Amino acid sequence: MRGKGSLPSLPVAVDAMGGDDAPESVIAGARLAAERGIPILLVGQPEKLADAGDFELVPASQVIAMGAEGAVSVRRMKDSSLVRAAEAVRDGRASAMVSAGNTGAAMAASLLRMGRIRGVARPAIATPIIVPGRAWPNVLLDAGANTECSPEWLVQFAQMGAVYCRDRWGVEEPRVGLLSNGEEAGKGSLLVKEAFELLSSGGWQSRAGAVFAGNVEGRDLLGDLVDVIVTDGFTGNVALKTAEGVAKQLIGALLKAFESSEEARKGAELLAPALAPLYNEFNPDSVGGAILLGISGVSIISHGASSPSALANAIQVAHELAQRDTMSSLRRVLAAR
Amino acid sequence: MRGKGSLPSLPVAVDAMGGDDAPESVIAGARLAAERGIPILLVGQPEKLADAGDFELVPASQVIAMGAEGAVSVRRMKDSSLVRAAEAVRDGRASAMVSAGNTGAAMAASLLRMGRIRGVARPAIATPIIVPGRAWPNVLLDAGANTECSPEWLVQFAQMGAVYCRDRWGVEEPRVGLLSNGEEAGKGSLLVKEAFELLSSGGWQSRAGAVFAGNVEGRDLLGDLVDVIVTDGFTGNVALKTAEGVAKQLIGALLKAFESSEEARKGAELLAPALAPLYNEFNPDSVGGAILLGISGVSIISHGASSPSALANAIQVAHELAQRDTMSSLRRVLAAR
Numbered sequence: 001m002r003g004k005g006s007l008p009s010l011p012v013a014v015d016a017m018g019g020d021d022a023p024e025s026v027i028a029g030a031r032l033a034a035e036r037g038i039p040i041l042l043v044g045q046p047e048k049l050a051d052a053g054d055f056e057l058v059p060a061s062q063v064i065a066m067g068a069e070g071a072v073s074v075r076r077m078k079d080s081s082l083v084r085a086a087e088a089v090r091d092g093r094a095s096a097m098v099s100a101g102n103t104g105a106a107m108a109a110s111l112l113r114m115g116r117i118r119g120v121a122r123p124a125i126a127t128p129i130i131v132p133g134r135a136w137p138n139v140l141l142d143a144g145a146n147t148e149c150s151p152e153w154l155v156q157f158a159q160m161g162a163v164y165c166r167d168r169w170g171v172e173e174p175r176v177g178l179l180s181n182g183e184e185a186g187k188g189s190l191l192v193k194e195a196f197e198l199l200s201s202g203g204w205q206s207r208a209g210a211v212f213a214g215n216v217e218g219r220d221l222l223g224d225l226v227d228v229i230v231t232d233g234f235t236g237n238v239a240l241k242t243a244e245g246v247a248k249q250l251i252g253a254l255l256k257a258f259e260s261s262e263e264a265r266k267g268a269e270l271l272a273p274a275l276a277p278l279y280n281e282f283n284p285d286s287v288g289g290a291i292l293l294g295i296s297g298v299s300i301i302s303h304g305a306s307s308p309s310a311l312a313n314a315i316q317v318a319h320e321l322a323q324r325d326t327m328s329s330l331r332r333v334l335a336a337r
Numbered sequence: 338m339r340g341k342g343s344l345p346s347l348p349v350a351v352d353a354m355g356g357d358d359a360p361e362s363v364i365a366g367a368r369l370a371a372e373r374g375i376p377i378l379l380v381g382q383p384e385k386l387a388d389a390g391d392f393e394l395v396p397a398s399q400v401i402a403m404g405a406e407g408a409v410s411v412r413r414m415k416d417s418s419l420v421r422a423a424e425a426v427r428d429g430r431a432s433a434m435v436s437a438g439n440t441g442a443a444m445a446a447s448l449l450r451m452g453r454i455r456g457v458a459r460p461a462i463a464t465p466i467i468v469p470g471r472a473w474p475n476v477l478l479d480a481g482a483n484t485e486c487s488p489e490w491l492v493q494f495a496q497m498g499a500v501y502c503r504d505r506w507g508v509e510e511p512r513v514g515l516l517s518n519g520e521e522a523g524k525g526s527l528l529v530k531e532a533f534e535l536l537s538s539g540g541w542q543s544r545a546g547a548v549f550a551g552n553v554e555g556r557d558l559l560g561d562l563v564d565v566i567v568t569d570g571f572t573g574n575v576a577l578k579t580a581e582g583v584a585k586q587l588i589g590a591l592l593k594a595f596e597s598s599e600e601a602r603k604g605a606e607l608l609a610p611a612l613a614p615l616y617n618e619f620n621p622d623s624v625g626g627a628i629l630l631g632i633s634g635v636s637i638i639s640h641g642a643s644s645p646s647a648l649a650n651a652i653q654v655a656h657e658l659a660q661r662d663t664m665s666s667l668r669r670v671l672a673a674r
Contacts, residue, residue: 132586132589147518147525148526180575189485217575218575218576219578219579220582221582222583235575237518237554238517238555238572239575240555242556242579242580242583243580243583245554246559248556250584250588250619252469253469253619257614263610263611267608267611268608269604270601270603271595271604271608272604273598273600274594274595275591277594278594281590282587282590
């Protein structure tokens, strides 16, 4: 039986060996998710998972290292936790998979074991980006799966991003922006200009129930101008890491200032209640990881440094997407052409 | 006589009509710079500059709008303040020019009137990016002049960026990084991979007195890993605007939290002394604008929203670069091949 990802009783396959503090952090995240009533299948080295409690286990003797080359590792390490997790979905033992391990390997394992949705040229990594003051994030894709892209792939990214945005956050008619170096039509690289032409045509928009909102700029990444932002995997990766880097630098400098004197510490204490909602709003843990779109199954990739609560959220998102059968929505939209 | 930009007695040509609050903000900025002993030539519509005081004026009847297409405007509006400012440098009446106006037009005016340095394929916009805790910024180029680039141009950007970094901030042997979607060699777009090969060769490094430090990622933009970051103008623009957008969003949310309650206001007051140095450190006004490198003269482009103090800093930087004869250093390095 092929996994359909639509049976609510099926567990989520969790790669217990992936992540900076695996397996401890992953086990803790799985426990949090289990407390929310989500059935879980832990995949990894049994001897390392002895303390995991009464989770159902899928044994896997190998671990793909964080820095290893993804596709090569997946081909060589057939008994790795990532490969076994993807196989659990393929074989209908799990409804979805979640890993905080090697992104390239998670991608390769998902692609090679689950296959891609019919009609999809290339799967893309869709990463949610927090929009302050708005209930749902912007979806950026491709955030790094495909370094070189064709204009046609960008149109598919737009379709997949729109379906995902609607299915996951209930945005009725997602606005799709094309990341460029200027908002005017006609701005951009050759790729962007050609993609702009293709995206401007009505066909894909009505099929995906989306609207093309034109070019957007780097400054719109966290803005409420659109709901989905499409770009090639090179630019997407640079933009995402730039955003993360700036936020980290600013917050780090701020926290240091809070500790810089007795007076500052007192001020920070008074500010704490006002800053707490901000912290939650900007906390990437809350959005639950990136998803690989275009794969024939739900595959969520969490940050290597994911906290247990971030992992629990990722597991919950994977579970919900499988229940809602987002993959069937994607199949319908991508089949119609 | 061709402007050499090396005569300390020559004034800096300032485009009085460029910028969101021109000419008022520009006049205010010019006054601040004049107080520091910098000679200034104001370029613009005389009727709008009646209150400017006793600055020497170069009349120009036209103003290129902020949103206008750069190259076209420059060709059509020969009596615009931007074109006249560039001509003042070309004709030896000014040592350098500064504008907070239309970036594309400032670029076109500089290129068409001053010409490019011999051997330079394409001029690039070099933008300083604050590195918290370090006395000098990272220089990012190209920040938007050339949407499509060849690998060879990126090597020239590396050379120009290194010379500029040394001349302006005294960094003896600048480390040059190549912006990519992964730090490992072999990561990147086709352009990045080819540029990596060329940049790895020793020749340009010894000529420019620089070191190639390999690939850097978006998160290194504000980091102390390198001193110069080279990229194509499309990626550079996206990265720069992403960084600006994230910083703006975060700071905006923070300021709102500071005002959200009586208690928060009191806390913010206590924190003010600890936050003040942070504000100065992250304040882009202090770094003095972007420079157009590869042009046969000093041309500084300030942000359209530049405050008078930001403009004064840009004018001072232009003056100092002209005095140090940075253009001759660039000519020497780019001629040797």
